[in-house]
Amino acid sequence: MNVMLALFKFFKPYKWFILAILIFTLLQALSNLYLPTLMSDIVDKGIVNNDISYIIKIGIYMLIISVIAAVFSIITSFLSAKTAIGFGRDVRNEMFSRVESFSLQEFDTIGTASIITRTTNDILQVQQVYMMIFRVMITAPMMCIGGIVMALSKDKMLSLVVIVAMPILFVIIWSIGKRGMPLFRAIQKRLDRMNLVLRERLTGIRVVRAFNRSDHEEKRFEKANHDLAASAIKVNKIMAMMMPSMMLILNLATIAIVWFGSIRIDHGHMQVGDLMAFIQYAMQIMFSLIMLSMMFVMVPRASASATRIQEVLTTEPSIIEDGAVEAEQPISRKEGITFQKVTFNYPGAEKPALADITFTARPGEVTAIIGGTGSGKSTLLKLIERFYDYQEGQITIGGREITQWPLKQLRSQIGYVPQKVALFSGTVNENIKFGKREVSDEEIRHVAQVAQASEFIARMKEGYETYLTQNASNLSGGQKQRLSIARALIRKPAIYLFDDSFSALDYKTDAALRSALVEETKEATMLIVAQRVSTVMHADQIIVLEDGHMVGIGTHEQLLNECSVYKEIVASQIKGEGIA
Amino acid sequence: MSQTNRGRGPGLRGGRGPGAPFPVEKPKQFKQTLRRLLNYLKPYKWRLLSVLFATIISTLFTIYSPKLLGKATTTIFEGFVSKQTGALGGGIDFQSLLHLLLILLMLYVLSSLFNYLQQYIMAGIAQKVVYDIREEVNKKLKRLPLRYFDATPHGEVLSRVVNDMENVGNTLQQSLTTMIQSLVTIIGIIIMMLTISPLMTLIVVLTIPLSLFVLKPITQRSQKHFKEQQKQLGALNSHVEEMFTGHEIVKAYGHEKQSMARFGSINAELYQAGWRAQFISGMIMPLMMFIGNLGYVFICIVGGVLVTRQTIQIGDIQAFIQYARQFTQPINQVANISNIIQATIASAERVFEVLDKQEEEQLTSKPEVLSSPKVEVRFEHVHFSYRPDEPLIEDMSIDVKQGQSIAIVGPTGAGKTTLVNLLMRFYEVDKGRITIDNVDITKMDRGDLRSLFGMVLQETWLFNGTIKENIAYSQDHVSDEAIVKAAEAAFADHFIRTLPEGYETVLNEEASNISQGQRQLLTIARAILANPTILILDEATSSVDTRTEIHIQQAMDNLLKGRTSFIIAHRLSTIQNADLILVMDNGTVIEQGTHNELLERQGFYAELYHSQYQQATS
Structure with missing residues (x-):
């Protein structure tokens, strides 16, 4: 939860949007809540007095209010889409530039694969939850607050029923959620475990079979499978209580409202239409609480992701340029290392x-x-x-x-040629130019020549314009190495x-390359x-x-x-x- | 190892929830797959019937209660009116009101109870079905030929077993009962509404085509943006992956700014597609609500008029409002559910595809057992190809005597590793046969056959466990001394002891806490411990430096004594003492003999040898 809050700073540029979302949501909630009041007018004035033209007049009001409510929520949808998706974009940008500032040590600590998933999946996950929050979590409290206000305005005494029912409902949601939450986390862990066991079995299939360990691996998987199923059954059985008990409280509250309401009507404190409106308000209030209970599922999932994101954002690059002075001259070539x-x-x-x-x-x-x-x-x-x-x-x-x-x-x-060749998707030209942006075609051809790459490049369909796929999987190891060398040469470091x-x-290429390099x-x-x-x-x-x-x-x-x-x-x- | 993280790749398959108009994947054979999936539910049919029963009961109670509540309202209203008109004995009939409310109370309690029962029972069924299918896949994996694993990306198998099955489980848990509930609710509500007022029923029912009419263009437009969003997300993900895996080069060549600029522009495109998709799909809810409100308003107007005409009663409006509210939700759900079911059946289909893959042939007759293996291996006119149109090994014959060490050399793609695949029966020969002690290996049990072999591969597979467990992988119960002895023989003991936890060090998921060379030493120790009759070394020391290699070589020499061994090597230095060197090129043995014989022949081997050593010796 705290981490979710830590990411809140990214909402700062959207504070006016968010304020507008809040206002429009409230207006929309109020419009929707105004409908039962109008309805009660139909009952109490129109029906009781047999006034059909009044009924139709109020009906038209209701239509107008409905249109206004729809317009408000469409505006809200627009603003929240812009905000949540914009948030995702901003976090992503911040994350990416932060990672680009990292040295190798940070990559070692967090792990490259993990950094990649954090930048892609985790941000997406969090962004979706914030989207949901805007759609549901803001609407729900507004409906709740609006419902309470309207209920109070209809009949204060009867509101007591709602005020008693609400904490009960809340306690039920909370206590079921509290038991379910750790299990949801356990499920995630066991899913990961199953993934791991299966992945190992797949990557090591030759070894597993060679050592006759298929049965052993089968048992490992069976155990992972069994553990996962056990957790899932348990959590689903607990969550099975959620809906029925919430509905029960809601319905019991309705019965209570009708009973106490009838007494108040009998005493002349309120009218029938008011009672009907009141029941609808009570429903609104309760439903909004139920919607809030979705938090239990959404937020923990996102907060795990938020933690991982926050970890990257708060990691300081280990290499800093303290004390570095921009030299006017490039590094002297005379002194070596x-x-x-x-x-x-x-x-x-x-x-x-x-x-x-x-x-x-x-x-x-x-x-x-x-x-x-x-x-x-x-x-x-x-x-x-x-x-x-x-x-x-x-x-x-x-x-x-x-x-x-x-x-x-x-x-x-420095012209660095690493052990593990890394080329990037793009043309051969672009890959060689990676080391230096402004170079002539002749220079590129020259270094390719030196790196003994010109021959195989020429043999490719589009020569220097041939597009290399990710990891240059369409090249052999030796060809990749030669391009990687050409990339270093072009810098003339x-x-x-x-x-x-x-x-x-x-052997032959090696020898030719070495003498050209000299x-x-x-x-x-x-x-x-x-x-x-x-x-x-x-x-x-x-x-x-x-x-x-x-x-x-x-x-x-x-x-x-x-x-x-x-x-x-x-x-x-x-x-x-x-x-x- | 680049496969390792593909298992749970980014993806939004099977989106659900309110207004999730993602493009849905469609199953190829809907009916058959559905029937097959239902088969898995068969063992639970009594429980499923009870779920069905509980669902119907709880739904019926839910449907009936607004009518009762309406009656209660009418009772109050009549009492109210009678009091106003000052009739004798006017006022609310609390007796009958209490009676109504008590019945209502009972209905509510029972409805919740049955609802709970239904979900409780379903939890057991859904997860057990998922368990059963996964178990079946588990057993199946053991029987699938290696050909399948070589041809299928690991990530794909993973996502079928894990993600697709999760999908099926969720649907069984939630959507199945929701669907029953929705259908019962829709029918029930229509009946209840008709008993009150056909005219008002018409109003509510008319909202359905209206909402479909409004939703369709919106869904279509948002799909377009969702597709664009998916595309940009894909571009973004691959840029991230590429830049981060090549981080070293990005830094060394000062490419950060360009990389960031490119990221920024993809990210901006993603934002454009993303907010449009979200906004348009976000309009669905308000519009549905609006249509619901329309129905509500018209009910109020028409109902109000009807009450004044005394056609219906005041409580009927109350009931109708509740019905109308309850009506839109199941309609939504039924509309969504066809998508969810499509996606689920598609998921199930993908899993069933794995289950339907051709298995390894099993022995029909009693397997032959080698009583005291001398281990003479013979290839007799073996033909083999991975793909029918590309013959790889043609008419190969080799004769290996007991205790001989056979080295196989040749350029990549020459078919060296294929020999091992055939020998271990990872793949079956197309023509000809392979025998051990004159027994055709296809007549032996695969397990028995493989237990003769110990194998060290170039690709160093270790699992997420302690070093000890990894070395002892071949057996269940191994003494610590035996493990240490094997590690010593493989020259791994020293480095293991320098690790903070020694033999108890847990290798992490990618085993990146030890070096590639060290991993290779562990796999050698593992093979040594297995104490096999035949040893296969496939580029076993390629990542170990040459000095360590010499040490291992000595250990190996001891180990190999009296054992038949096959050594595939890139570096010729490791194989010069072999009894027989097979030089392979293009799937055939082009030369064979001892090191010296082959050198004298001045052929392919001699050339290969000189290309590796000429430089160093000149």
Whole structure:
């Protein structure tokens, strides 16, 4: 509930709309409530006095009031659609730009898949509930208040019946709702559980069958299924009480009204038409309470979503540009990258991912990084991109600590080719241009050439205008890698970071690409992360990482003599052959 | 793993509630599916009959009560009038009023009671039917061939079993009884109204075509906007997914502004379609209310006139007003319900489609059992294709002796993994046969056959449980020592112990709390623990770095001793000691022999080998 309120600030721009919604809803409720009063006039004056022309006159009034009520509610519908949908749009925009400000760490903490559902599903869910709130939750209290006012105006004594019945009704709704609520949450959990069990069974179908565990999986599902059914039965049995008991209270109140009303009529305190109108008011009041009870179903569902949204909106990006000074000159290409005793811990991790790393990568040279899985190779590149901030030591680029550069300026000087290729839906052209907006067609063709991509692009139906689907599923792994390299090349950056970027290439392409790269990147500082010795052996210096520590640095030949880990790596890859 | 989150993708299927004019999905075979769904209700027929009975009783009482209340009003009115006219003994006849009210009280209490009973009983039935069908799917999944799972996106199966069944359950729980209620109410109210005044009945009944007339164009227009909204929502969702999964690149290449601009423009379009759809569909309620009010007003006028003519009594107006109010709701519901039923039958149909899929062939005769397996595997002229028009494996024959290790190499798409699929009987051969110890594997029980194998795949499947449970997956009761021993053999013990909870660490849903290489080590430990007769390694160490791979290799060598093994590998370094290397290309074995023999032949294998190692050795 509190979270639902926290999102209320997004309604601020709509405060006049909301005020208008409230007013029009009240007017509409009052118009609808005025009808029974007019009806009672028909009874008490028209019928009693046999005055047909009076009946028709009042009837016409009633028609006019009905039209006015309809107009009011159509206006309300218009305003609430604009408000609720506008709210959704604003939250979505805020959310998206907030997420775009996140660094990788926030993605790690919340989870990419979760961020996606929060931005899409959760906002939709909340928006729908607010829509319902405008449609129902505002109307209901207005009807309720209006009903009470009209009832009081008809007969104060008789209103006592309503005043007694209302809290009873409220207590019943509340007590049933209170028992049902936790069960609704349990159902959601068990649904998730069933989803999980089934999903695991589907993704692991080969393993399940290979290990003869079909029966085991069947039992797991059966249990999940059984638990879910049990909860659902329980909650439905509880909720089965809701409607009948509410109706009972409503009807009992009606009987009481008729009985006490008849006594008051007998004493001449009120008229029959008033009694008939009063019954209708009582019904209105009660029905509006019943409508409010829908809150029990709607709000918890939305508040779970609201919590998840709020979590994202209140997450502060971990990388901030404090102390960064816009430099007038772009980053100098002459100084390369220096690591000074850099230590980095992922938040919550026990051991540092990188510890005490010191080296200098100079322009015009290739620095290669090799090591086992989890040794910290990719992390090292990510520190240079400033996706994470290190805890100790210093990384300097172009003579300045990287935290002193504005992020934009820093990153614009880096050509990063990640391990996991990410291309976007759009043409080949657009994907290459991703790294730099204003480039000529020749430049694009040139980098495609260097990245060994021009050949396969030419073979595609529409060449550079070929549309790539999401994740570029119409390309092979090697082709994607080459486009990803072309995207980095077009920026002509001072620094290149290649994270295992040649792994999907066959030998010939790999060789051709590498020799073309040499020419293209002559003056740049190159960092290459690799698993294959063949990729790193010609580098100017090779850094050997093991469990986040540097265990060797030097050329291929030096390391072969000095570094046992490197020797092992080489041996593991060139088994049985002579080592040069 | 990209499939993992598709299960509950964004969607608004089967929208319900007041004025939900979403495009409704229509079932292909309405009648058959309905009949089949009804079959599931059969075991509950007595209970369903009692639900029907309770529904009718409670509805009838509800219908009758306004008439009684009207009589009470008339009694009061007559007393009032008689008092005014000063007749003798004038005043309200409290005796008969009390009598009427008591009957009314009884009717109300009974009506609520039966209503409760009806919903209470239905809760049991609806959820049990859902349970039964899901259980049937559960059993079915076990018997479906792998071909089905390979061809069907996981998200689709998930959404059928979870979402579609929820849909069916909701309908059974609510809509079924609502429909009965509505029908009884409509008929009952019309009868009651006719007994009071045919003329006024006509007024109320006329509101039905009027409302249909008004609603139709509105529904059509809002559908157009809803469709547009769906489209924009789809565009928005895929933009979000794309940008967030590629977040690293978006940041590295300073693409945030463009990304936000694009998001903003889709979002604006979504807003335009969205508020229009909401507004237009939001008009339905007020308009229905207006039409209801029209009926109300005319009842008041006509009723008033009729009372003055003494054709009807004052209480009749009162009753009529109540009937008219009760009338619009069931009409709405019946109008909605055809949509809901259509959507439900469509959901049920999707689930039944799963149940109707062709199952794996079951053995007709008594399965052959290998008493003391020596495990000599033979492929005899095996033909196989996934699709009839694309032959994959043609006339393949292999002869594997006990204890031999067989390596299979070749480019992607050469059919390496297919061999495993056939051997494990995930797929059945089209022609020829595969034998183990001269027994045709199709004559064996699948379970028996598979229990001979231990398998490590490139795709590292682990489930949401502790590391211990994952390693011990193959058996129900395993000692802790055996688990640790298996982990040690797979070189996984060390990293497991560095985790904060050690062997009790719970792998999260996507097992993202350990690295890909570590996951692979766990799957190797799992296979080691299973202690199989034949071991299949399908790119088992592809995500492990080469040094660790060597360590695992040593462990494997121990494990493989005396066992028949099939190793599919990308890196040739891992297979040089194999007894037999099969080089596959385009579904056939193009070369076979030992490492040295193949190198001497200077063929495909030699070329492949050199392309991988030439660089490093030059």
